[in-house]
Amino acid sequence: MIKNFIISGSGGQGILSIGTILTNIFMLGNKFVTYCPCYGAEMRGGAVHCEVNMSDDELYTLQNEKADFVIALNQTSFDKFISKVKEGGTIIVNSSMAKIEKTRNDIKYIFAPFTQEAIKLGNIKIANSIALGVLSKILGNLTMENVKKAYEKILKDKKELIQKNIDAYLFGYNYIQEKEQIQCQ
Amino acid sequence: MQVYSIPKSIKKDSKFTFCKGCDHGVAIKIIAEIIDELNLKENTIAISSSGCSVLLYNFLDVDCLEAPHGRACAVATGVKRAHRAKGQDKFVFTYQGDGDFASIGLGESMHSALRGENITAICINNTNYGMTGGQMGPTSTMGQLTTTSPLGRNKEYHGFPIKTAEQIALCEGTQFSARVALYDVKNILKAKKIIKKAFECQLKGGGFSFVEILSSCPTNWKLSPQDSHKKIEEELTKIYPLEIFKDTTND
Amino acid sequence: MDEKVLLKGNIAIAKAALNCGCSCYFGYPITPQTDIGEYLSLEMQKKNLAYVCAESEIGAINMALGAASSGEKVMTSSSSCAVALMQEALSYASSDELPIVLVNVMRAGPGQGYIYPSQGDYNQATIGGGNGDYKTIVLSPSSVQECIDLTYKSFYLAQKYKNPTILLVDGLLGQMAEPAIITKNPYPDIDNSSWILDGAKNRPSRNIHSLEPDQNKLNQHILKLYQKYQQIEKNEPVWEEYLCEDADIILTAFGTMARSIKAVCNHFRKTRIKMGVFRPVTLYPFPYKRLRELSVKARYFIDIEMNMGQMLKDIRLGVLSNAQISFIGKPVGDWLRKEEIISAVNNIIKEQYASI
Secondary structure, three states, X not given: OEEEEEEEEXXXXXXXXHHHHHHHHHHHOOOEEEEEEEEOOOOOOOEEEEEEEEEOOOXXXXXXXXXXXXXXXXXXXXXXXXXXXXEEEEEEEEOOOOOOOOOOOOOEEEXXXXXXXXXXXXXXXXXXXXXXXXXXXXHOOOOHHHHHHHHHHHOXXXXXXXXXXXXXXXXXXXXXXXXXXXXXX | OOOOOOOOOEOOOOOOOOOOOOOHHHHHHHHHHHHHHOOOHHHEEEEEOOOHHHHHHHHEOOEEEEXXXXXXXXXXXXXXXXXXXXXXXXXXXXXXXXXXXXXXXXXXXXXXXXXXXXXXXXXXXXXXXXOOOOEOOOOOOOOOOEOOEOOXXXXXXXXXXXXXXXXXXXXXXXXXXXEEEOOOHXXXXXXXXXXXXXXXXXXXXXXXXXXXXXXXXXXXXXXXXXXXXXXXXXXXXXXXXXXXXXXXXXX | OOOEEEEEHXXXXXXXHHHOOEEEEEEOOOOOOHHHXXXXXHHHHHOOOEEEEOOOHHHHHHHHHHXXXXXXXXXXXXXXXXXXXXXXXXXXXXXHOOOOEEEEEOOEOOOOOEOOOOOXXXXXXXXXXXXXXXXXXXXXXXXXXXHHHHHHHHHHHXXXXXXXXXXXXXXXXXXOEEEEEOOOOOOOOOOOOOOOOOOOOOOOOOEEOOOOOOHHHHHHHHHHHHHHHHHHHHHXXXXXXXXXXXXXXXXXXXXXXXXXXXXXXXXXXXXXXXXXXXXXXXXXXXXXXXXXXXXXXXXXXXXXXXXOOOOHHHHHHHHOOOOEEEEEEOOOOOOOOHHHHHHHHHHHHHHHOOOO
């Protein structure tokens, strides 16, 4: 099984952080995985995205035309990557920063106001982890042990943020269970 | 009683192959004497360059590495730092012409001085590109006739020359910068004293030390050795004064 | 030590360099290789090793040249248009027989180009832009694990043959992260006490120079270099083969491109087309001999590169007229996708290899 992911948004939203966390989770689950960050000449505030490819067997294809799952944390990335979702794939959109609008009927949309929920939880910067939690719920097969390990590794220099992010991840994980009826098609 | 002997750091069978009246021979000889006096022969790596100065390794009996044209100070930086990485302090100096140091290699030279690289650079300034047959160099003086300034260097057409020792003295990392000449015995002795001071500066670990040597080029100047040295004394020292421009070794 | 860690290609190279005793690094920033220098700046300063933020790539490679004369393990890294600036010193270092490891994490050219992925420096690395008769060893990794393994090998071969060695890395691989094991350096250190410059103590003075006014000596020097290159060509070619034994069609590629085409090969194997993949790991010395052996059996070769066909001439030199050769390429940008390659290969099969 091969699964491709695109995680996108603007600089400062922690796009590359959750990209590496997701990659680490897969690695800890003994999957073959690659992670490719893409950012333009502008270092902050510009468009950022990364590709994560996961496979049960050796990975040959490092860049893919389309992804099974796309996370878009702002309007620009929603507009840019909606066409990159595979038929039957899923796009997870931050409705705090993008209009709820469905232009395709061959994919699944999940809209959730990640930024607003993050503010409610007390830290705007954990919106990315909420989104990762939502993705992980859909994937279904990530173990919490590996999720914890990945966060501990990536945030080892910012220990105070580890628990906050794991809480945000769990909040995201449980989010669509509660609001599935409203948010999902 | 021995009145004169060849310095130990000059290769036994070497004969100077420079043009008659050229000051390279004198410069290399006094450098060899200083290496002997400071007992540096076994701990020195000399960096030669392109131009007449490249031949250094034919005469000097120390370990010697040739740098690409202009890059001697960068190469010396690598040599110095690599030995330091293995816990050894080697004496490292470059021997370059004015074209090498101050034209093609000005970037590498200036940045080594700015970093305060603990090396010594010796620059032979003969106001033209000697090895290629006397073209206009960065130090050719106003009005000087060369094969590429046949009507004389002029500020509108060719622009100005560089006063290297003065420029290097402006760099924060420079600890010692001076200009000397070799046109008579008095000056040769003075030059030796000053070059020795530059070498000692490196031994104390002070930073970049630099000596520019006003030097004759009778062949390309089309003058006799005597007239060449007279030109240095009477003309060039007026334009390129013999001074110590910076010396913070006692600070 | 055997634990897998998620590593970027660039960081893997930097870590491997430190692991095998690289004590001197000189560099100047240029995307997409800057994180090599950034990583090493702290690690090397902590260990009191030689690290200089050089004033230019010209400064950096010449510092490396100087440092290499000390016998220490020396590295510099850069990218494409800035590696162009280093060609003069590579020619000198080859003539001087100084071991320098140069990492080129490629971007797109010509000129300044941009930071998009490309494999446009195959010619620059294997042929070289410096003057005179010289060769540099060139290794090409295709995964982060190989970034580690081939960094070790680069230092080893550079020391063993006293020759500059280039690690030619795809920009994508430099920036991409994947799990890898930070293995130990498997190669022995080479005794260099007979040639290094460390002060003429209890021995005659040595000098290292490329200038040689005596034409006979210069001839002899170059002939000696070429004897060494012959040894390298005999001993060191390394390649990877995938399903080549019974293949009618062999796809050739170097670096990360070779991974993508394995997926293409698998696709065609499912349709019962006997396809294989051949990847040179050493671009110099190029594995001509093995390619020629394969070309006796295989009828068609399709070379696939992220450039306009730079390795193609070496494929031709290996295959000669034993088989037909086609080329699929794209100079710059997103890596050729599996689907694109499959359709291009299909077109070639339809148009040219109708007999299959």
